[in-house]
Amino acid sequence: QVQLVESGGGLVQAGGSLTLSCAAAGRTFSDYAMAWFRQAPGKESEFVAAVSRAGKRTHYADFVKGRFTISRDNAKNTMVLRMNRLNPENTAVYFCAARWTVTGATPTHDYDYWGQGTQVTVSS
Numbered sequence: 001q002v003q004l005v006e007s008g009g010g011l012v013q014a015g016g017s018l019t020l021s022c023a024a025a026g027r028t029f030s031d032y033a034m035a036w037f038r039q040a041p042g043k044e045s046e047f048v049a050a051v052s053r054a055g056k057r058t059h060y061a062d063f064v065k066g067r068f069t070i071s072r073d074n075a076k077n078t079m080v081l082r083m084n085r086l087n088p089e090n091t092a093v094y095f096c097a098a099r100w101t102v103t104g105a106t107p108t109h110d111y112d113y114w115g116q117g118t119q120v121t122v123s124s
Contacts, residue, residue: 002032002112003026005022010121012086014088017083020080021078022078023078030074031101032113035111038092038120041092045095048068054074057105058071067084067085079096086122088123
């Protein structure tokens with residue numbers, strides 16, 4: 001089992017920034033690809049960004065458009081999503097997720113473990 005806890009959500013004005021963190025516990029963190037997903041009210045969950053086990057590869061959803069940066073610190077068992085130039089369409093609950101893998105891939109689906117989510121609200 002892997003336990004994931006997100007933090008860093010909140011209310012921010014359009015154009016502002018937020019940094020989300022995900023703390024992991026329970027298994028060897030570096031054995032897992034990590035990702036962020038989000039779910040807006042009335043919408044399905046969607047992929048945001050992923051980072052490979054060693055942190056050398058990243059993958060982003062098209063809507064990120066260079067505004068978000070995903071990273072991880074395997075020594076601290078943490079993952080971070082830095083979000084800049086936020087807009088109201090980014091309002092959602094953001095979830096971190098872990099997927100066991102033996103490769104340096106950055107999967108966009110089929111994650112095994114999920115956190116409880118952190119609310120991000122962007123006001124116009």
